[in-house]
Amino acid sequence: MSTVLGAIVIARNGDRREYYQDPKTYAPSLTDSTALGVVRGSLGLRNQTLTFFLRAAYLTPGSASFISSISGDIADTQQVKVRAKAGGEGSVVFDSAVALLQGLFPPSSRNKITLANETVVTAPLGGYQYIPMETVEPGNDRSLESWTDCPAFQKHVASFHGSDEFKTKAKDAAGFFQDIKDYIFGRPANLENIWNIYDFMSTQLTYNQTYAYRLPPSYIDQARALADFHEDGIFSDEEPNGVGNIAGRTLLHTILTSLERIAFNGDPLQFMLVQTSYQPFISLFHQTEMIEENPELKGIPNFGSALAIELRRGSPPDLRDFLRFKFKNGTADPQDWRLLHPFGHHADIPLTEFIYRAEGAAITSNKQWAQVCGTSPGFSATARQAAGKTSVQLALGSMLFFALFVIIAVLRAKRVRAGLSSWSAFHTHFDASHYDGLSQWHFPLIYSLACTKSGTTVCWAMRLSRCILTLVQPKAQDFFRAFADAGVYILDLTASRQIEDMFSAMACRRTAELGYRQQYSAWTPARTMVIVVALLTFRRDHNSRPGNNSRPIFGSTASF
Numbered sequence: 001m002s003t004v005l006g007a008i009v010i011a012r013n014g015d016r017r018e019y020y021q022d023p024k025t026y027a028p029s030l031t032d033s034t035a036l037g038v039v040r041g042s043l044g045l046r047n048q049t050l051t052f053f054l055r056a057a058y059l060t061p062g063s064a065s066f067i068s069s070i071s072g073d074i075a076d077t078q079q080v081k082v083r084a085k086a087g088g089e090g091s092v093v094f095d096s097a098v099a100l101l102q103g104l105f106p107p108s109s110r111n112k113i114t115l116a117n118e119t120v121v122t123a124p125l126g127g128y129q130y131i132p133m134e135t136v137e138p139g140n141d142r143s144l145e146s147w148t149d150c151p152a153f154q155k156h157v158a159s160f161h162g163s164d165e166f167k168t169k170a171k172d173a174a175g176f177f178q179d180i181k182d183y184i185f186g187r188p189a190n191l192e193n194i195w196n197i198y199d200f201m202s203t204q205l206t207y208n209q210t211y212a213y214r215l216p217p218s219y220i221d222q223a224r225a226l227a228d229f230h231e232d233g234i235f236s237d238e239e240p241n242g243v244g245n246i247a248g249r250t251l252l253h254t255i256l257t258s259l260e261r262i263a264f265n266g267d268p269l270q271f272m273l274v275q276t277s278y279q280p281f282i283s284l285f286h287q288t289e290m291i292e293e294n295p296e297l298k299g300i301p302n303f304g305s306a307l308a309i310e311l312r313r314g315s316p317p318d319l320r321d322f323l324r325f326k327f328k329n330g331t332a333d334p335q336d337w338r339l340l341h342p343f344g345h346h347a348d349i350p351l352t353e354f355i356y357r358a359e360g361a362a363i364t365s366n367k368q369w370a371q372v373c374g375t376s377p378g379f380s381a382t383a384r385q386a387a388g389k390t391s392v393q394l395a396l397g398s399m400l401f402f403a404l405f406v407i408i409a410v411l412r413a414k415r416v417r418a419g420l421s422s423w424s425a426f427h428t429h430f431d432a433s434h435y436d437g438l439s440q441w442h443f444p445l446i447y448s449l450a451c452t453k454s455g456t457t458v459c460w461a462m463r464l465s466r467c468i469l470t471l472v473q474p475k476a477q478d479f480f481r482a483f484a485d486a487g488v489y490i491l492d493l494t495a496s497r498q499i500e501d502m503f504s505a506m507a508c509r510r511t512a513e514l515g516y517r518q519q520y521s522a523w524t525p526a527r528t529m530v531i532v533v534a535l536l537t538f539r540r541d542h543n544s545r546p547g548n549n550s551r552p553i554f555g556s557t558a559s560f
Helices: 033-037 050-058 093-105 151-161 166-174 174-179 190-205 209-214 219-236 243-263 280-285 353-361 366-373 381-416 423-427 442-454 456-472 476-494 495-502 506-518 525-544
Strands: 002-010 079-086 112-114 120-122 134-136 271-276 306-313 321-328 338-340
Touching: 002 050, 002 243, 002 280, 033 093, 050 093, 050 306, 079 093, 093 271, 151 243, 151 366, 166 174, 166 190, 166 219, 174 219, 174 366, 190 209, 190 219, 219 280, 243 271, 243 280, 243 306, 243 353, 243 366, 280 306, 321 353
Parallel strands: 002 271, 079 134, 079 271
Antiparallel strands: 002 306, 112 120, 306 321, 321 338
């Protein structure tokens, strides 16, 4: 009989509120845990919880899967490792992991310590056990949420939506989508949006009694079948290393490294818990070919589902290490742990063979993830697109302001030729007590807001407009100095080092001084040289200033 050396458990989070995902990019939205979701992870419902099944299998002596040398009563934190997804949905996965650990290692009166003075101290809450947990944020580690901000995956989604299989399914389901419009309250009724439709109907059916009384019984089953079809197509691929399997490919690295640690006699790790969402399950079942003999696995695993990977050491004479895969589809699944066999095996698979066949598809780092997705590591593609749109809009705005000031300068020049007292008229027109429109206080305010929103690019464009206008009318430097004074006041309020750096106006002041001394009356090559010198000076001042963490104007730096 084989001996269980350790186990890796991949668990889906418990029940929650509605969870929206963008149908094209799968960008997530925040949601909340519910009491039902966390109680199913703890010992609150006794034999109806994931904790009950896991503790009975791996931490209870006498069980066929008992981990032989693990401390099952008082947790040894060197033997247990926990990773929990902390992605775009918020804390729901983390909450499920906390609840699961509360039941897996419940409070114990033995969780105490005797001090040097012989005082016995028991842990709070009746011996509560604190198990370390690693949260996995996609901004730092893509292993548990690899499908978001991934351009290649978005192309895969679009390709699936354009496939003949998808179009046929959508045509067949047209009548269903027409019938459910009164029950989804304005949500798009199409196959592309079926995840959000099903999730809304499911959560309302669970938590909204009025909705539960009103919804025809067959609708939720039809929505679930279509959602299973859709999500299985999105999070799978014909090739194990295809981008459709990216959710499983990044998780594979955690699985393989944990198996190696458990198999190594010098490493204390014996139990690994990965709390995540539903997507990696679908990909893993496809990558390991488990769906070939278990087609019912095509689709969304239920809340509280778990895939257990047991590392077993054979009995003499075959002392090799083997893997046994077991799956339970939620706590309401009437069937006990069902055995699954990867890669066409009909028994436990040797550890070395599994590693050999799986490691080629694994994504092992953020850098490799970025290469697969066609993006920059650590930088959100969504944020990059939004920043680009904002920069373009603000740049256009700065150009309009520049054009406005040029028009003012031209009008003033005409007044000069007409014999008017130009500076007096200019000053009177912009007198602070008679401002009806754009004033010397409005420009710095807009300037500061633009710098806050877009960083260096727009600030540089707006400063350039100030410099050019100063050259067109040298005496206007006093007017622009008032702009700077107002800007300093606003900067004190915003306390932004980047805006302060942008508003230093070193180059503009030099340009104004040169322009004033030369008293140019027309555009000349010398004036062009003044602008070039000003820009070069600005670039040097900005990029070499100590403590400046903003992007250089010319060229780009690495993402976060």
